[in-house]
Amino acid sequence: MESDGPTPPALTGEAVRRPRRRDVLRGATLGAAAVALAACTPSGGDRARHTGTSPGPRTAVFPAGFAWGVATSAFQVEGATTADGRGPSIWDTFSHRSGAVADGGTADRACDHYHRMDADLDLMKSLGVTSYRFSVAWPRVMPRGRGAVNPAGLGFYDRLVDGLAGRGIQAVATLYHWDLPQALQDAGGWENRDSTEWFADYTAVVARSLGDRVTRWLTINEAKIIAQQGYQTGQFAPGRTDRVASGRVIHHLGLAHGRAVQVLRAQGVTGAVGPCLQLAPCSPADDSAEAKQATDLADVTENTLYLDPVLRGSYPTALSAADPEVARGIATALRSGDLETISTPVDFLGVNYYSPQVLGAAGPITRYPPSAAGWQQIYPSGLTDVLLRLHHEYGSPEVVVTENGVPDAHGEDLHDPSRIAFLRDHLLALHDAMAGGAKVRGFHAWSLMDNFEWSNGYSQRWGLVRVDFDTLRRTPKDSAGWYRKVATSNQIHPA
Numbered sequence: 001m002e003s004d005g006p007t008p009p010a011l012t013g014e015a016v017r018r019p020r021r022r023d024v025l026r027g028a029t030l031g032a033a034a035v036a037l038a039a040c041t042p043s044g045g046d047r048a049r050h051t052g053t054s055p056g057p058r059t060a061v062f063p064a065g066f067a068w069g070v071a072t073s074a075f076q077v078e079g080a081t082t083a084d085g086r087g088p089s090i091w092d093t094f095s096h097r098s099g100a101v102a103d104g105g106t107a108d109r110a111c112d113h114y115h116r117m118d119a120d121l122d123l124m125k126s127l128g129v130t131s132y133r134f135s136v137a138w139p140r141v142m143p144r145g146r147g148a149v150n151p152a153g154l155g156f157y158d159r160l161v162d163g164l165a166g167r168g169i170q171a172v173a174t175l176y177h178w179d180l181p182q183a184l185q186d187a188g189g190w191e192n193r194d195s196t197e198w199f200a201d202y203t204a205v206v207a208r209s210l211g212d213r214v215t216r217w218l219t220i221n222e223a224k225i226i227a228q229q230g231y232q233t234g235q236f237a238p239g240r241t242d243r244v245a246s247g248r249v250i251h252h253l254g255l256a257h258g259r260a261v262q263v264l265r266a267q268g269v270t271g272a273v274g275p276c277l278q279l280a281p282c283s284p285a286d287d288s289a290e291a292k293q294a295t296d297l298a299d300v301t302e303n304t305l306y307l308d309p310v311l312r313g314s315y316p317t318a319l320s321a322a323d324p325e326v327a328r329g330i331a332t333a334l335r336s337g338d339l340e341t342i343s344t345p346v347d348f349l350g351v352n353y354y355s356p357q358v359l360g361a362a363g364p365i366t367r368y369p370p371s372a373a374g375w376q377q378i379y380p381s382g383l384t385d386v387l388l389r390l391h392h393e394y395g396s397p398e399v400v401v402t403e404n405g406v407p408d409a410h411g412e413d414l415h416d417p418s419r420i421a422f423l424r425d426h427l428l429a430l431h432d433a434m435a436g437g438a439k440v441r442g443f444h445a446w447s448l449m450d451n452f453e454w455s456n457g458y459s460q461r462w463g464l465v466r467v468d469f470d471t472l473r474r475t476p477k478d479s480a481g482w483y484r485k486v487a488t489s490n491q492i493h494p495a
Contacts, residue, residue, distance in 0.1 A: 067442030068487035069131030087143030094237035105457030135177035145181030247329020290361035313343035387433035405446030
C-alpha cells in the first residue's frame with residue numbers, strides 16, 4: 001500500500017475545481033454519422049426526464065456508417081483460465097470461494113471462447129454486425145500483472161483482431177473489464193497508487209501489439225460497479241466492504257484511465273480512445289423535498305462522481321454530502337496534478353445503460369417493470385435521458401453505447417420476445433436522443449452469447465445466442481435474427 005504521502009489538496013472547492021469545459025474531446029467527428037435522422041420528436045432541455053416506458057412502435061432509420069455491434073468480456077466467455085500461461089485473476093479467486101457465486105459456478109470453462117474463437121467470429125459475421133466489443137484479459141497477457149509478457153496470451157488477441165478485420169468487423173477493445181491479476185491484488189490492488197503505473201505499463205504492451213488495428217479503445221469498464229460491488233457490498237471481486245477504501249479505488253481507477261489515455265497517445269494508436277461508464281438516470285419518486293434531495297445525492301454516486309473528473313477535471317461539490325466515507329477515501333488518495341491526468345482529453349465516451357434509479361425519501365424504489373435480473377428496471381426512455389444529458393451538460397461528446405441488454409424472461413429459451421421488445425424500445429429511445437442532438441456513433445447489444453454472469457453464475461442468460469453449457473453448442477435465439485435484420489438494413493421497422 002502507498003504511504004500517506006503529502007497532504008492532499010482539498011476535495012472540493014477551488015483547489016481542485018476547474019472551469020467547466022464545453023469541448024473536451026479530441027479528434028474530428030465522423031461525417032457520415034452526422035447525416036440527418038428520420039423525423040421524430042426530440043427531447044429537449046437539460047436532464048430531460050420522460051414518463052413513458054416505451055417510445056412506441058415506428059420506423060427509425062439510422063445514419064450511414066452507424067456501428068451495429070455485440071459485446072462480451074474476457075472473463076465471462078474465454079474460459080481456459082490456466083491455458084497457455086495465463087495467470088489467476090481476482091475473479092478466479094473470488095468465484096472459487098464457497099458461496100460467492102449464486103449457483104456455485106466458475107468461469108474455468110465458461111463459453112470456451114479461447115478455443116472456439118474462429119467459430120465465434122463466423123457467428124458474429126452471420127449476425128451482420130460491424131463492431132465487436134471485447135476485453136483483453138490482463139492476466140493472460142501479463143500473468144503476474146507486471147514484468148514478463150506472455151506471448152501466447154498476447155497472440156490470442158492478435159489473432160482475434162486479425163480475425164475481426166478479415167470479416168469486416170471493427171475491433172472495440174476494453175483494456176480492463178474487472179479481471180485484475182491476483183498477484184497485483186496481493187500487492188494492494190487498486191487501493192495501491194502504484195496500480196496506476198502497473199496499468200500504464202500493461203496498456204503500453206497491448207498498444208504495441210494491437211495499436212494499428214483497433215478501431216476504438218476503452219480504458220476501464222464501469223469504475224462505479226468495481227467500487228460499489230467490489231469494495232462496498234462485497235458481492236463482486238475482490239469482495240471488500242470498506243467504503244473509504246472504495247474512494248481510494250475510485251480515484252486510482254480514474255488516474256489509471258488518464259494514464260492509459262496518455263500511453264495510448266504516446267504509442268501512436270490509430271483508434272479512438274475513451275472510458276466506459278455505466279450511467280443511470282435518477283428521478284424522484286414524488287414531489288417531496290426528501291425525494292428530491294435523495295435524487296440529487298444519488299445522482300452524484302451514480303453519475304457525476306465518474307463523469308465530472310473525466311470531463312470537467314473536478315469531483316462534484318456535493319460528494320461529501322452524498323457519501324462522506326467515499327469522499328474521505330478520495331481525499332486521502334488525491335495528489336496535486338491528478339485531476340489534470342484524469343481529465344486528459346478523450347475522443348468519445350463508451351456508455352453502458354441498463355436501468356434507472358428512482359428515489360423516495362427512504363431510498364430507491366421500483367417504479368418500472370423489473371427484468372429477470374431483479375435489480376434491473378426496464379425503462380427505455382432512460383437511455384434518451386442519459387444521452388441528452390451528455391449532449392446538454394457535458395459538451396456533446398461523441399458516444400458509443402457499449403452495453404445494453406436484458407436476460408431471458410422466465411420460461412424463455414430460443415424464443416425470446418421480451419429481448420426483442422427490449423432492444424427495439426431502447427434503440428428507438430437512442431434514435432430519439434440522436435434526433436435531439438446526441439452524437440451517438442454505435443450500439444452494442446449485451447451480449448453476443450449467454451455467459452458467466454459474475455456472481456449470478458450461469459443462472460441468467462443475457463445472450464442473443466444460446467449456449468448449452470454442457471455441450472457448448474451455440475444456437476441463435478429469435479432476437480439474433482431480429483438484430484441481424486436491424487444491423488443489415490440500418491433501420492427498425494414497427495413490430
